[in-house]
Amino acid sequence: MSRFVRDMEVIFWEEPIEIGPKETSYLKVREAEGVANLRIVVPHLPEGMPEDAREATLKRLLDAHLSTIKGRLVSWYYTPMMLPFSRHIEADAVVFDAMDELSKFKFAPTKLLDLEQELIDKADVVFTGGSSLFEAKKDRHRSVHCFPSSVDRTHFAKARAQMFDPADQEDLSRPRLGFYGVVDERFDIELLDRVAAMRPNWSFVMVGPVVKISEDELPRRHNICYLGGKTYEQLPAYLSGWDVALMPFAMNESTQFISPTKTPEYLAGGKPVVSTPIKDVVRHYGHLQGVQIASTPEEFVAGCEKALELSRNPESGWLAEADLMLSATSWDTTQARMAGLIAEVLGEPAATRSSALLVAAE
Structure with missing residues (x-):
């Protein structure tokens, strides 16, 4: 993401942090240290909120934050669990970056598989963080691309x-x-x-x-x-x-x-x-x-x-x-290839500074 900021504003939306049960929900927004144009947003929600109220609050906070964004919007998901409060967003391009088979993890939510299929159906392009993941997902979407881990x-x-x-x-x-x-x-x-x-x-x-x-x-x-x-x-x-x-x-x-x-x-x-x-x-x-x-x-x-x-x-x-x-492995090369695929979805030769990238990470 520190490379995408060269061409567009990046908003890194993290999973919520719980606060006191009687406190008011809010967003903590900060600029990434040492990386210009990368904003980290962390929702803070009262502990013990029912799931429906939690999702409604996250949706409200997200909409309020995105109201400040002008120009084209790219939604980038690392996890389907961010979909319930963000599925209504009308993004110009949707990326699902599958870094792990999350459904195989301990304590994985029962609804994860259904949400993953919904996200795959919604996505314009799917990236996988390795060859095994690519093989598992290549037949589930028309545009799946393998990006094995690179290194700085x-x-x-x-x-x-x-x-x-x-x-x-x-x-x-x-x-x-x-x-x-x-x-x-x-x-x-x-x-x-x-x-x-x-x-x-x-x-x-x-x-x-x-x-x-x-x-x-x-x-x-x-x-x-x-x-x-x-x-x-x-x-x-x-x-x-x-x-x-x-x-x-x-x-x-x-x-x-x-x-x-x-x-x-x-x-x-x-x-x-x-x-x-x-x-x-x-x-x-x-x-x-x-x-x-x-x-x-x-x-x-x-x-x-x-x-x-x-x-x-x-x-x-x-x-x-x-x-x-x-020597053949570079995050610069990986990012350039990813940016090219997103540009194809947007129908433009490259992302412009007026574009914003919303990264849903957990």
Whole structure:
């Protein structure tokens, strides 16, 4: 979205935050830090509102905010759950950007599948965040396009230099094997526990919030460290202090269609990767020396041993091989292709500054 602002105003509409039950609903609007022309809008709603009142209030807040927008409007949905209060909007183009198969996630709303079909029917164009998702949705719409995860190489390449270790990581012993991302039902807790038990002299660094699972479920060992959520800007510093990057995803319904952005980010940071056999990871990166694929705890440990050897020998060619592949990956290219498809829907050669992009994110 930081690239779309070059051509149009972007309004990033986030999921509501609950406030006191007797407080009045309102919108908190702020400009994105360091990105001109990108506005972040967060509804604040009283807790305990019935669903129909909640949707009516969101609709009213949305209409009031959009009344200030002039020119053409593009609605961009990351989730069908934003549709109930926004389906009435008469946008000049509607984009459904399917980043995950949300219906497979834990606690997915029962109405999600029906809303997704409604959104697909409403959309002018559908984007998918990986090959597996593309295959699942390509026959459900006339214009479906695959956009596998890209990477900001300059940002993550900072990890290749010797950066100052964050305070909560600097005292951890080596070797360090790390993961960043949401720790939820997609994360293989048992695998982490088994691998940490098999290699008690390794430090396992988990960076990210724990969501939809209880922290009591997490394995607790002296060599597993949970550092909590960090900002995007902080990630290279943590990555710089690792020897190997991990993707211990569970092989279940929730990971059937994922295409982790972490893979190219870890490689851009100069770290070899060990992953469970996620379909899109195997398909796009499994041939690289710097990416080890492992199904069992024993295989995962063996993969980590190989990755540790690679991390000590970047001159062996694995990093150059990864860089060659990453050279064809760019968010600028991805955004340009997406913008071209939207321009076709709008019937104009390119989006103009008088256009606005409403992004519904959750």
